[in-house]
Amino acid sequence: MDKPSRRNAGTPLRTEWFESIRINTPASERRAASLPARRSLKKEWQAAWLLNAVRCIDLTTLSGDDTADRVARLCAKARQPIEADLLEAMGIDRLTTGAVCVYPTMVSAAKRVLEGSGVPVASVATGFPAGLMPLDLRLAEIRYALDQGADEIDIVISRALVLQANWSALYDELCAMREACGPALMKSILATGELKTLENVAKASHVAMQAGSDFIKTSTGKEPVNATLPVSLTMLRTIRDYRDHTGFDVGFKPAGGLRTAKDALNWQVLMLEELGRDWLRPDLFRIGASSLLGDIERQISHHVTGRYAASHRLAAG
Template identity: 55%
Template sequence: MTKAAADLKTEAPSVTALPVRVAANAPIEAHGIARNPGMKLDLGFLESMRNVNRSALERRVASLTKRRSIKADNQAAWLLRSISLMDLTTLNSNDTDERVRRLCAKAINPLRADIIEGLGLGDEKIRPAAVCVYHPFVATTAEAVKGTGIHVAAVSTSFPHGLAPLRTRIQEIEASVADGADEIDVVIPRGLVFGAKWQELYDEIVAFRAACGEAHLKVILGTGDLATLRNVMLASMVAMMAGADFVKTSTGKESVNATLPVGLAMVRSIRAYFEHTGYLIGFKPAGGISTAKASLDWLVLMKEELGRPWLEPELFRFGASSLLTDIERQLEHHLTGRYSANHRHAMA
């Protein structure tokens, strides 16, 4: 066991009280959420999580999306919540500093003035929780969103495959934190999961957590590459044991990204970890979530499975690039009865 892993050995923590409801984008201390310190790798606990019933999860997901119908003003309110839970993301090969600045401007003012007025929001600030970029654009993003309450998230550790040498991946985290990132999205080498190399995976994530310092750690599993829900469940649990603040489905670069059955498996691992340790872990589905309807399905899943506390940005995020455009279109339809073209809702 590495020294970093040994340092995470702690006595059994007291149970953390569930956070109270506060305004979106409030600082994390306002929610009273104790940060996950991790725990020693417990292979016995891990073994107890191996049995995953895919057909039961799929039936549960199907029932969730059919039983809940959110309409009219309630739908508009839930869509505004979706905006506040969003990591507005650009991870393209043609990203530039100017494009990132435009995306940050959209994050600061995500809705057109006429929609804000029509919804009666007044001075209420509805903004994405974070802007997520590659490392070279972290400093640009930090400067652009300074003082707004929007977090700066960086994808690190040889995103999207995680196959660079460990020291290189750790240095990338350290560089992003130094440039102003307060959230780090790391990717795991999927081969460690296939080989059941849990100690090696655990030690790597512990090292990532140490490199993050005060920045929060989101661990991307690359679920589309993991083949089975059992692998998803076990990888989620190892990440949380190693100190992850969030577990995240996908890089958005896999052939299959966030799906509701995968999400259900991951949120149940979060619930099991909470029951075992008393610590609340966040969840971030990412990749392929591009419609307002899809965002509502995910919110229903979180509300039904984990409860109201997981509808706050400190415990739930969407990784999204085009979702905001469709939400804005749906909100305009709510006000006018007409759908507008995408180009009327400028992004980056």
């Protein structure tokens, strides 16, 4: 059984930890491009890595036309993400996704369907996806989501504060959000596609962790550019730096743009090579996705039966 990680207590703001950061972007891109060729995962090993990806997925619906019925279908899929006969053929008794992620108004509907499953409900908050709301309203949204039963809160940072290098203001906002979250896990969404440079990504990651974030997350899924391997590499190395400074392990969540089983494998290889096996567990690694699970289940079906199932045979969330 996985041993839960110790929660990040945060630190006072220490800009000296990141002010001098310089990142060689072409080198980061070359390192990321080399990942698919570094490990060849075939047959039962590939299937095992794909099952591990499933247990790390935050199965997500964040659409303007979300309804309680749609959320209920998603939660049913979270409870049984892979068909039972496929799991039985692989000797697996039970598998769920890492969490379900919804808007605050959908939290109570998700909690009802997931009762007794052990699957946590994550809620976006703080003016998702742009975060352009007064701070008191953003904090009130966190408290509303918690009152509805949310176990985890995915907050968005103020991108303008990063672009202005106003680290103290960003830190103060994040500390207020962390306090509002109380015992709920706080995942800080950096919206990396809007931060312009990898250096800004690294610096924002440091501030988010120093403010007590339990996870740092790439994207809302609503930006023109969402999770990429070079951005993820940068964030993982800042997690490593923070651990070296403080001893705290902070989780990572790529979101947006992960759609295929191959993506799930690539990001897990990156986690293993940069941070080690502990970051292949759902308490330190989540994948924000909606369509990814369908392709993973299709690959699992091929592994078990030797053929690809028609899409209509695999239940959608």
